[in-house]
Amino acid sequence: MPTLPLSPLDATTFAPFGQIIAPEHAAQRYPINDGTSERFHDLARVDTASAEGRTLLSIFRAEPRSLPFPVRMLERHPLGSQAFVPLDPSTRYLVVVAESAADAPKAFLLEGGVGVNLARGVWHHPLLALDRVSDFLVIDRGGPGENCDEISLSETWTLTM
Amino acid sequence: MPTLPLSPLDATTFAPFGQIIAPEHAAQRYPINDGTSERFHDLARVDTASAEGRTLLSIFRAEPRSLPFPVRMLERHPLGSQAFVPLDPSTRYLVVVAESAADAPKAFLLEGGVGVNLARGVWHHPLLALDRVSDFLVIDRGGPGENCDEISLSETWTLTM
Numbered sequence: 001m002p003t004l005p006l007s008p009l010d011a012t013t014f015a016p017f018g019q020i021i022a023p024e025h026a027a028q029r030y031p032i033n034d035g036t037s038e039r040f041h042d043l044a045r046v047d048t049a050s051a052e053g054r055t056l057l058s059i060f061r062a063e064p065r066s067l068p069f070p071v072r073m074l075e076r077h078p079l080g081s082q083a084f085v086p087l088d089p090s091t092r093y094l095v096v097v098a099e100s101a102a103d104a105p106k107a108f109l110l111e112g113g114v115g116v117n118l119a120r121g122v123w124h125h126p127l128l129a130l131d132r133v134s135d136f137l138v139i140d141r142g143g144p145g146e147n148c149d150e151i152s153l154s155e156t157w158t159l160t161m
Numbered sequence: 162m163p164t165l166p167l168s169p170l171d172a173t174t175f176a177p178f179g180q181i182i183a184p185e186h187a188a189q190r191y192p193i194n195d196g197t198s199e200r201f202h203d204l205a206r207v208d209t210a211s212a213e214g215r216t217l218l219s220i221f222r223a224e225p226r227s228l229p230f231p232v233r234m235l236e237r238h239p240l241g242s243q244a245f246v247p248l249d250p251s252t253r254y255l256v257v258v259a260e261s262a263a264d265a266p267k268a269f270l271l272e273g274g275v276g277v278n279l280a281r282g283v284w285h286h287p288l289l290a291l292d293r294v295s296d297f298l299v300i301d302r303g304g305p306g307e308n309c310d311e312i313s314l315s316e317t318w319t320l321t322m
Contacts, residue, residue, distance in 0.1 A: 023296070025218050033287035037223040042303060046216040055216040057244060057278070057300060059184050062198040068307040083218060084296050087274055089249055113248055113296070117218070126194035135184070135274070137298060139218060139245050142203060 002104075004071055004096070009108045017097040017122045019044045019104075021085055021115030024083030028103070029084040034050035044117035046139060053143035060084070060136045062093070062129035064128055069106060071096055071157040074123040075150045080141025084127065087135040095158065096125035101151050128159075163265075165232055165257070165318035170269045176281050179260040180205045182246055182276030205278035207300060208242040209304075215303035221245070221297045223254070223290035232257055232266060232318040235284040236311045241302025245288065246276030248296040254321065257286035262312050268320055284312070289320075 007013055014020055026040035048055045074096070086093065095116055098105040100116055106161070108114060117139075118124050127136065141147060170172055175181055185188070187201035209216045235257070247254065256277055259266040263283055271277060278300075279285050288297065302308060 005300055009200070021218060021220075021298075023222065032221070033204055036220045036226070037288055037290075039299075040220040040222070042217050042219055044218040048216060049210060052318075055209060055300070056203050057182060057205040057207060057246075059182075059187070059201040060198045061184065061195070061201065062194075065197070085218075085246075085248070087248065087250065099194070115298075129198075130320060137182075137276075138200075139216070152194065 001156050001158045004105060004107050004159045006109050006161060010031065014108065016099055016120040018117045021117060044083050045081065047120045048141035050079055050146050052156060053080055053141040055144045056140055056142040058138045060126060060127055060138050062134050062136065064131050064133065065130050067160055069128065069159040071125055071153065071159050072126055073150060073152050074098055075148055076121050076123045077147045078121050079145050079147040080119055081120050082113060082138065082140040083117035085137045086113055087137060091112035091134045092130045093134065094128040096128065096159065098123040100126045105157060109161065114130060162210065162317050162319045165266060165268050166318045167322060169268050175269065177260055179242065179278045179280040182244060182278055187302050195241050205244050206242065209302035210279045211240055212304060214222065214241055214302040217301055217303040219299045221288055221299050223288045223295050223297065225290050225294065228321055230320040232286055232287065233319050234311060234313050235259055235286055236309055237282050237284045238301065238308045239282050239310060240306050240308040242278055242281050244278035244302040246277060246298045247274055247298045248298060250274035250297045253291045254295065255289040255291065257289065259284040259319065265319060270322065
């Protein structure tokens with residue numbers, strides 16, 4: 001089985017798949033509320049309005065996975081983006097994405113409270129929490145239409161750290 | 162100055178103002194991802210699409226306030242809802258809301274990772290973090306139009322715990 005190593009995480013390497021949600025990735029930041037708060041503005045392209053869609057806020061409570069982990073399948077949401085934001089800064093998780101179903105997947109380690117927004121239609125593995133049961137705020141699309149495709153990969157990739 | 166005491170927080174008392182964002186407030190919960198996660202589904206009514214609006218994801222980094230705190234003003238966002246979800250379960254914050262600009266405000270203490278979604282147009286005080294600098298994911302509306310009204314209250318309320 002081929003090995004799927006971690007890719008370095010930065011806005012450029014992640015750009016084909018979506019956005020990294022963290023203060024240091026804000027294009028705009030400014031003081032609000034008489035200077036008592038700072039707004040790190042518009043960190044992700046939420047794309048949930050197609051085909052009579054609306055934005056959902058949900059919480060996913062994820063069991064931890066153990067490594068090495070066999071990546072055998074991917075899914076995508078053709079009608080909307082999907083963002084994951086950990087609700088505890090100690091949460092670590094893995095994001096596995098692919099530019100197409102034929103391409104080798106890429107794996108990224110997310111930690112330190114950093115979230116991701118997966119663009120509409122991006123192939124990805126379901127949530128891979130590490131270490132412990134972890135809660136994530138998920139911002140995705142509700143509405144009519146079938147919004148999940150799944151594929152089995154032609155080979156299994158072994159995800160390690 | 163009149164005192165503004167804390168009101169007990171539950172879905173019924175908070176209903177005039179919006180929704181409480183927490184797993185135990187989910188109307189629907191179900192297993193996903195082959196049973197490795199549980200989805201606490203659709204916890205808030207995100208209302209951001211009016212007048213060519215779109216959903217924004219931002220982070221607010223809030224300085225802590227000290228108590229007793231004088232509540233002298235409120236604001237509202239006539240074009241969209243605004244949700245606040247703390248990014249650390251140890252965060253505590255206060256939410257001050259009013260059914261109308263003429264009504265006495267109500268104050269709620271939020272802790273344990275619990276978020277709130279303020280319905281479109283609800284009068285509220287700007288974010289009141291406690292204890293330490295605190296990060297919140299904020300889900301609100303971007304788009305054309307003026308989306309913030311402010312009023313000075315006819316009397317100052319002293320917020321205590």
